[in-house]
Amino acid sequence: MVRKSTAYLIFLLVAGLVMAGLIFMHPRLQMVDYERGLVKRQHLVRELGLTDLCLFTEARYTRHLSQADLHSPFQDYPMALEHFPSGSLVLPPEHLLKR
Amino acid sequence: MIWIERQRAFLDFTLSSLWRRKVRNLSLLMIYALIIFLLSSVIFFTHALRKEAESVLKDSPEMIVQRVVGGRHSLIPISYVEKIDQIRGTSSVRPRLWGYYFHPASKTNYTIMVPEEFSQPDDTVETGAGVLRTWGPLWKGKLYFKTHDGEAILLKAINTMGDETDLVSADLILMSESTFRKISGIPEGYANDLSVNIRNERESQTIMMKTVKALPDTRPILKKEIIRTYISLFDWRGGYVIVLLWGALLAFFIFAWDKATGLSAEEKTEIGILKGIGWDTSDVLMMKFWEGVVISLSAFFLGVIAAYVHVYFASATFFEHALKGWSILYPKFSLRPSVNPYQLAILFFLTVVPYTLLTIVPTWKVAITEPDLVMRH
Known part of the structure; x- marks a missing residue:
């Protein structure tokens, strides 16, 4: 019968190899596909003059986060509270933070 | 060789001891792995998105000029x-x-x-x-x-x-x-706004100031500010998500601390018997050290591997709901697989090391007590 320590050390070895394979080998294998997509994205950004990632499409100040003004999260009147879920995940844009 | 064989004997004993309380230890392992999975998923995801934002937005216009009326972006x-x-x-x-x-x-x-x-x-x-x-x-x-x-x-x-x-x-x-x-x-x-290309990027600050001087009702936004906005958004140390996860991590450590400090009567008796049959305090501590290592290292490997698969193979599906919010449209994207060794090391030292130490301290308290006292108690 296999000793428990042997079985556990084999588990650690396999887990370590899987982790090393994912961290060091997988990025190399994916690089060609990724680079092809990246070039297309960069080209589109340059051609259209885009400024933001399309991650949060629910509110205009999170869709174009870098272009937001200080008041946009509060919509159009002073008592309107910021209420979009993505508003709680993002920070105001850099140019407003440094003021 | 003798030292190695001795450590393997400790490991054998520890694994048998853990297996005797398998339901408790397996549930602990699962919760521990889940916490590490969540933390590493956030770290991998924000790191990959930050890199993506940096690579993609470097081709944005050098400067965007907005007009501001009453504090709001205007035509x-x-x-x-x-x-x-x-x-x-x-x-x-x-x-x-x-x-x-x-x-x-x-x-x-x-x-x-x-x-x-x-x-x-x-x-x-x-x-x-x-x-x-x-x-x-x-x-x-x-x-x-x-x-x-x-x-x-x-x-x-x-x-x-x-x-x-x-x-x-x-x-x-x-x-x-x-x-x-x-x-x-x-x-x-x-x-809506004007996009400005600048010959020499180092002059952008000066051109920005000249623009504001010539057109006082405008607000220029430089490309480096756009990129920094995304870097700070996806900086895991400053993100709100990590703050929330710190809550989960603290809760886990309180749970682990509670489990470790409140050694069960069975565990105390076990330590007493071991000391009674001739184990040293250092032997008992070594056994508990191996117990901490087995649980925390297994949880670390399971958590990190699952997080990698989640972020880079499954496009961080679990975060989609949070990022999506009320929006209907969510992009399909695959991120560049890359793991920062520094972040992995931090994760290791924040999760594996504290837990291992946490399990040793209370055992040491019991292990230095006389065996008959422990068993009688």
């Missing part, structure tokens, strides 16, 4: 182009026409935009892959729009941007200038 007169063009160091100034269109049928917000050169006729739009995914049924391949004055128009849709650009183009609808003005109601002579 900018196209006549401002000439004034900015006169500032030395600028190579080109272009008015940008863009806006939002809410489609009531799909309850989705889209970004409508006019490219510098649009090769399609006025009744045709180019769409990002996400638009056709969410718009709903098309009528003979056409999209139904309502213009600013209530008129209904049908525009033929062609998808020219594939899935690969979804992260920047999922909600984009490109159209001709006349169609855009008809839909948005932005009058002739006005644009």
Whole structure:
């Protein structure tokens, strides 16, 4: 019968190899596909003059986060509270933070 | 060799001891692995998105000039182009026409935009892959729009941007200038903002100051500020998500501390018996050290591997709900697989080391007590 320590050390070895394979080998294998997509994205950004990632499409100040003004999260009147879920995940844009 | 064999004997004993309380220890292992999975997923995801934002947005315009009226972004007169063009160091100034269109049928917000050169006729739009995914049924391949004055128009849709650009183009609808003005109601002579190209990037700060001086009602936004906005957004140390996860991590450590300090009567008796049959205090501590290592190292490997698969193979599906919020449209994207060894090391020292130490301290307290006292107690 296999000793428990042997079985556990084999588990650690396999887990370590899987982790090393994912961290060091997988990025190399994916690089060609990724680079092809990246070039297309960069080209589109340059051609259209885009400024933001399309991650949060629910509110205009999170869709174009870098272009937001200080008041946009509060919509159009002073008592309107910021209420979009993505508003709680993002920070105001850099140019407003440094003021 | 003797030392190694001795450690293996400790490991054998520890594994048998853990297996005797398998339900408790397996549930602990699962919770521990889940915490590490969540933490590493956030770290991998934010790191990959930050890298992606840096690589993609480096091709953004050098400077965007907005007009601000009453503290809000307002339409900018196209006549401002000439004034900015006169500032030395600028190579080109272009008015940008863009806006939002809410489609009531799909309850989705889209970004409508006019490219510098649009090769399609006025009744045709180019769409990002996400638009056709969410718009709903098309009528003979056409999209139904309502213009600013209530008129209904049908525009033929062609998808020219594939899935690969979804992260920047999922909600984009490109159209001709006349169609855009008809839909948005932005009058002739006005644009949303101006994009400025600068010959030497190092002069951007000076050009920005000159722009504000020449046009005091404007607010220039530099490319480096756009990129920094995304870097700070996805900086895991400053993100709100990690703050929330710290709560989960602290809760876990309180749980682990409670488990470790409140050694069960069975565990105390076990330590007493071991000491009674001749084990040293150092032997008992070594056994507990191995117990901590077995649980924390297994949880670390399981958590990190699962997080890697989650972020880089499954496009961080569990975070989709949080990022999506109320929005209908969410881009399809695959991130560049890369793990920062520094972050992995931090994760290791924040999770494996404290737990291992936590299990040793209370055992040491019991182990230094006389064995008969421990067993009688």
